[in-house]
Structure formats: C-alpha cells, structure tokens
Amino acid sequence: xxxxxxxxxxxxxxxxxxxxxxxxxxxxxxxxxxxxxxxxxxxxxxxxxxxxxxxxxxxxxxxxxxxxxxxxxxxxxxxxxxxxxxxxxxxxxxxxxxxxxxxxxxxxxxxxxxxxxxxxxxxxxxxxxxxxxxxxxxxxxxxxxxxxxxxxxxxxxxxxxxxxxxxxxxxxxxxxxxxxxxxxxxxxxxxxxxxxxxxxxxxxxxxxxxxxxxxxxxxxxxxxxxxxxxxxxxxxxxxxxxxx
Numbered sequence: 496x497x498x499x500x501x502x503x504x505x506x507x508x509x510x511x512x513x514x515x516x517x518x519x520x521x522x523x524x525x526x527x528x529x530x531x532x533x534x535x536x537x538x539x540x541x542x543x544x545x546x547x548x549x550x551x552x553x554x555x556x557x558x559x560x561x562x563x564x565x566x567x568x569x570x571x572x573x574x575x576x577x578x579x580x581x582x583x584x585x586x587x588x589x590x591x592x593x594x595x596x597x598x599x600x601x602x603x604x605x606x607x608x609x610x611x612x613x614x615x616x617x618x619x620x621x622x623x624x625x626x627x628x629x630x631x632x633x634x635x636x637x638x639x640x641x642x643x644x645x646x647x648x649x650x651x652x653x654x655x656x657x658x659x660x661x662x663x664x665x666x667x668x669x670x671x672x673x674x675x676x677x678x679x680x681x682x683x684x685x686x687x688x689x690x691x692x693x694x695x696x697x698x699x700x701x702x703x704x705x706x707x708x709x710x711x712x713x714x715x716x717x718x719x720x721x722x723x724x725x726x727x728x729x730x731x732x733x734x735x736x737x738x739x
C-alpha cells in the first residue's frame with residue numbers, strides 16, 4: 496500500500512460515522528478557540544494574525560488547519576507572550592443555608608475543630624454530606640444535613656447548639672457567646688491561660704477591649720472569637736484538630 500493510500504485510509508477511519516472528525520473533536524475545537532482567544536488578547540491586527548497563521552501552517556484561516564498546525568500556532572503566540580488565564584474560581588454559594596454553613600465553618604476554625612477555613616474546604620466537606628458537586632447546586636431541602644453535620648462537630652468540641660427556650664432574635668448572640676466560652680475553656684484546658692481568667696480578662700489581655708460577655712455586641716464577639724482562636728492555635732503549636 497503506497498503512502499497516499501495509507502493517508503486516505505487513515506482519513507477515512509478518522510471521519511467515519513460514529514467517530515468525531517478532526518474538525519469536530521473536542522481537542523481540535525479547544526485549540527481553535529485558543530488561537531482566536533490568543534490573537535484577541537495579544538491585540539493582533541487581522542493582517543498580523545493571518546501572517547502568523549501562514550508562516551506556521553501555509554494557510555490563511557485557522558479553521559482549515561490540522562490539530563498539529565493549531566498547536567504550532569498556539570506555541571507561536573505563547574512565544575510572543577500570551578499566557579492563558581486560569582479559569583475563574585466558582586462564585587461561592589449565596590443562598591441562606593450556604594451562608595449559615597460558611598459562618599459556622601469559620602467559627603469551627605476559631606474553635607480549632609477544623610483546620611482549613613476556606614470556601615474550598617467547606618465545599619469539599621459539603622460534597623460528602625450532600626452528594627452534590629457544589630453547595631450552589633444542592634437541593635435546598637437537603638441542606639439541613641450539612642448544617643446538622645456542622646452542629647455535631649461543634650457539640651463534640653464543647654460549643655452547645657441547643658437553643659431550646661431562646662428567643663429566635665437572640666439566637667445569634669447566644670451562639671456567639673457559647674463559641675467564645677468554648678474557646679476559653681479549651682485555652683484553660685491546655686493551660687494557656689489561668690483557670691480563673693474570665694471573658695473580661697482575656698478580652699482585655701488579648702484584644703485590648705474592655706467588654707462584658709453579656710453586653711458585647713455580635714461584631715465584638717466575632718472579633719474576640721477570632722483573636723482567641725489565634726491564641727488557641729498558637730497554644731496547640733499550629734496543629735489544630737481535623738474534622739472528625
């Protein structure tokens with residue numbers, strides 16, 4: 496079989512029904528899109544763009560190029576300084592249950608109950624609980640599973656989630672007070688602070704704030720929780736407990 500016959504046979508195999516042809520394969524389409532994107536981002540005039548195409552492939556249009564030719568064109572653009580931008584990070588979930596989960600996740604980090612407070616770490620944890628790739632796409636009726644899992648971690652680390660008898664409008668403040676008290680107890684347990692130090696003493700010593708636990712606002716309690724969380728991680732030698 497001569498060379499031209501072999502090429503014809505190969506092309507027939509590539510283009511036969513049921514198998515994507517070179518021009519419609521995902522890889523070829525991706526390269527074609529890269530060529531057009533690179534030319535645009537480099538600010539090339541049409542004549543310059545087509546000149547590069549012709550230099551690399553002998554063709555004046557990218558749609559007529561083979562996959563190998565498109566690769567050469569992309570490499571030529573890279574040599575001129577083009578670098579493909581990484582994809583944007585997905586927008587964080589913004590529904591009410593996700594925002595509650597995120598607030599709890601950060602609070603658990605202050606409590607040294609979880610190591611990584613990032614959205615990415617929360618998404619990975621949520622994926623295991625919800626069996627869904629992202630919280631934004633989760634069935635809202637199942638988000639309670641994630642919240643309950645976070646509450647269970649909090650309870651294991653001494654942060655009570657029992658709000659029975661608490662007025663709904665008071666729940667955010669009561670939870671914050673409970674978080675601060677749980678962190679304080681951990682600091683006492685590891686002998687980082689004396690056993691008789693109370694909220695007022697640690698608020699003054701570590702945050703320079705003169706506050707009482709019962710009168711502190713939500714934002715003030717958030718500051719204290721963050722500051723005390725930093726102290727707790729320092730006390731534990733920057734090796735907080737992992738989620739379990």
